[in-house]
Amino acid sequence: MERRGVWTAVLILCSLSSTMVNISATSRTMRGSVPKNSKNEYYKERLRRNLLANGLGSTPPMGWNSWNHFGCQIDEKMIRETSDALVSTGLAKLGYTYVNIDDCWAEIARDEKGNLVPKNSTFPSGIKALADNVHSKGLKLGIYSDAGATIKIMNGIDYLKYDNCNNDGSKPPVRYPVMTRALMKAGRPIFFSLCEWGDMHPALWGFKVGNSWRTTSDITDTWESMVSRADMNEVYAELARPGGWNDPDMLEVGNGGMTKNEYIVHFSIWAISKAPLLLGCDVRNVTKETMDIIANKEVIAVNQDPLGIQAKKVRSEGDLEVWAGPLTGYRVALLLVNRGPWRVSITADWDDIGIPPNSVTEARDLWEHKTLRKLFVGNLTATMNSHACKMYVLKPIA
Known part of the structure; x- marks a missing residue:
């Protein structure tokens, strides 16, 4: 039998607090070396270097993502209908507020400046108009891109899932902070989700780069896939904390590949693991059985507990x-x-x-x-x- 105490994470948090005190003390000793006229800009720059300054992710994010159920079969009508469904079902009031468009929203050809642009055939109104529509319902809009691609951060985006496809071969700890710096200058707080697949253990370096980081490869709608991702994610439990979360990938609850009991296990492990609760089913046609699972307020409360310690x-x-x-x-x-x-x-x-x-x-x-x-x-x-x-x-x- 393997024994491990659940309070190790508390010790790490205490250690982090001590570190922050030392950093603060160091900062005070450095003040004399900063020119008086430059002090404000100096401290603003130090703040910008840490993505925690975006104020997001104090608890794991909750919402919906298009990929697990729809793959590339997405368009702006479906996204609008999904945001309507999050409100009408009461899921939005429970905290499911991010509406995240995954891959296949952009044209293959870029604009003259090299930026990704939305597909005219499926998103003819553009992302800004869609963001305005989603925001009008009290929700937030997320979008997808790759760490090997440039993307113009369009007005109204609240969440970026940054995948690891089509990269240039450089190491993720070097590549991902480039987007971190771009997001800091976006003019609005944007939740940064590192979808690095756990390739180079992003839990070890992700906290200074983003608000969550994938610890696993993609999940599929099977018991074996789900429990294996739970195991891979649990290894990094002590590194999760408010502002930065381990991500074992999105929820499959309601997609039909597992039994009700298996989906309850799935949702329970994700909740107690302080994983992002991003629904992956078609919430426009959600069944009562699925709603009984994903709308369990008491289980959600465990996930959203402000202490923020992963089980x-x-x-x-x-x-x-x-x-x-x-x-x-x-x-x-x-x-x-x-x-x-x-x-x-x-x-x-x-x-x-x-x-x-x-x-x-x-x-x-x-x-x-x-x-x-x-x-x-x-x-x-x-x-x-x-x-x-x-x-x-x-x-x-x-």
């Missing part, structure tokens, strides 16, 4: 897993996952998940939407079916 797989034995991570209010998010073929019981021990061993603890079942009558001391055991999970918020009360 870890604190114990695993074969197909049985215990995931846990701290929340605000001295609470703990707990996820028990059965990856195996049989119905089975899983036990979570307090000393694995960061609760003092003798604590009397209340458990809220997030998928049953009920607080269990029984109080728990030392551990909690639950039985679940194959490819299923149980998710709780635990609160010590004595």
Whole structure:
């Protein structure tokens, strides 16, 4: 059995805070060397060098992306209808506010300045008009480009997914900051999503470059693909924090390739992992079964908890897993996952998940939407079916 405490991330945050104090002190000692007339510009430039100055990503982004369901079959009518659906279904009020256009929106031929331009056949009104329409509904518009391509940041864009295709062979840690600097001069805050596929471990360097970074290759709508991306993403749990998030790729919930229980596991792992919650289904025709999953306010609240600490797989034995991570209010998010073929019981021990061993603890079942009558001391055991999970918020009360 593998044991790993969920509080390591807290130590890293403390270390980062100490580092920031040292940087601040260094900054004060340097003031005397900066010409008086240049002080304001000097400090503005230092601020611009850190993308956290955009004020975005304090919690993982939520919204929708076109790729998983539609691929290249997109046009401005569908994007407008999708933004309407996010509002009419109530998903926007739950936090799903980004409407992200993925690949295939641009013409192959660029304009005379070398910039990408929207396809006249599918986006005849242009991106600015589409952005205005999306903004009028209280939503935000995202767009796609490649790190091997130049792109003019059009007015109204709120999110950039920057892929790693068609690159010039230079290393991503060199190539991606070029766009970071361009976004800093865009005149509006733009969430920067590094879609680098985990090629050169962007979790190790992405925080100074963007607001999220892909830790995996593309997901597909299968159980095997989903759990493998969850595993790859979990390795970097300690490096996620407010302003910069690990991204195991977009959600497949509602696309039909997995069972309801498997989609619940998918959504639960992404939520407790503080992953971006970007829907990948057709929300214009969303079913009640899918809505019951993606509109679960209690699970979304775990993802959006302001403490911003990604959960870890604190114990695993074969197909049985215990995931846990701290929340605000001295609470703990707990996820028990059965990856195996049989119905089975899983036990979570307090000393694995960061609760003092003798604590009397209340458990809220997030998928049953009920607080269990029984109080728990030392551990909690639950039985679940194959490819299923149980998710709780635990609160010590004595």
